[in-house]
Amino acid sequence: MKVERLEVTSYTVPTDSPEADGTLAWDATTVVVVEAHSAGTRGLGWTYAPAAAGPVVRDLLSGQVVGRSALDVAGANEAMSRAVRNAGRPGLVACAISAVDLALWDLKARLLGQPLVHLIGAVREEVPVYGSGGFTTYHDTHLATQLTGWVHGHGIQRVKIKIGESWGRAVERDLARVRHARETIGPHAELYVDANGAYTRKEAVRVGRALAEQGVGWFEEPVSSDDLEGLRVVRDQVVCDVAAGEYGYDLSYFGRMAPAVDCLQADITRCGGLTVWLRAAAVAEAHGLELSGHCAPHAHAHAAACVPNLRHLEWFHDHVRIESEFFTGSLDPTGGVVRPGASGEPGHGMTRAVTPPPGPPTAADRPRSGPAARR
Secondary structure (H helix, E strand, O other), X not given: OEOOEEEEEEEEEEEEEEEEOOOOEEEEEEXXXXXXXXXXXXXXXXXXXXOOHHHHHHHHHHXXXXXXXXXXXXXXXXXXXXXXOOXXXXXHHHHHHHHHHHHXXXXXXXHOOOEHHHHHOOOOOOEEEEEEOOOOOOOHHHHHHHHHHHHHHOOOOEEEEEOOHHHHOOHHHXXXXXXXXXXXXXXXXXXXXXXXXXXXXXXXXXXXXXXXXXXXXXXXXXXXXXXXXXXXXXXXXXXXXXXXXOOOOOHHHHHHHHHHOOEEEEOHHHHOOHHHHHHHHHHHHHOOOEEEEOOOHHHHHHHHOOOOXXXXXXXXXXXXXXXXXXXXXXXXXXXXXXXXXXXXXXEOOOEEOOOOOOOOOOEEEEEEEOHHHHO
């Protein structure tokens, strides 16, 4: 069973309202979808990256994958990683590799007729999730509605909001929004915050001490994730667990990050796919840390059930909406957990919707197959 061809298409999806965090604002999200074909079966992968990731799949990666055994995913991942040496792996290229890798894992599981969670090997039936959104652009009513939907509507007892507005120059509003969130969800639900690297080291320490008064247990990227020493300093000064790692585009990144945080994050759609995400979990475990899956919840769910040191998975508002519209097989987070593989469907259980959402793709790359693709 050989990989016969890859197909890649990119779509840009408007947000349902203006969104921003501490260091960036956006009004649309682009998803790059890859399908790997073999023996009349297709595997599905995706990444949240610029549409330019599509030509990377076509021009740099397809030739390394087409013609290989569809069962040897690790070999394909290694071949792709070596092929991009001169292109530079971190960033866009790693996202493209990630989408192909996820598609290949899904293809392998479908060819073998197994849910992906069983192919890898489950250690748990349920994967805990936390509701994530709470953008700095939300007014109080919008924020309360979203939080109430998670906590009281779905029974998700962990929620996260964005702080660090305007690169950390609106601390009073940050803290007011945290207080409002706590009042909305009540005293027992877990409250998390994400500053997206907006604060300076000392400012992050001051904010962290105020967050402790509201029972905030998770302080994500209080300073830039590039400032490993700063993360360590903040971690040692605050009560909240300090987390980072979403911008890890290769395995060595996680080895450097682990000594500076309380919980390591990794993103299957960025780090090199499921192949590298499982290795990142091992790196975290070797440092005595738990791993949290960043965004793209349906891409992570099966792998998340297979690592012993998982903390939770991010049920991110934008990506949940896109994955539910573009694919069938969405998981149900009611009760604060998802159960990958419970349906018995092979692979990760997600398939392309028969009728795609309205609107043309931003880019569509021709599928490559046969010897010409292996130049």
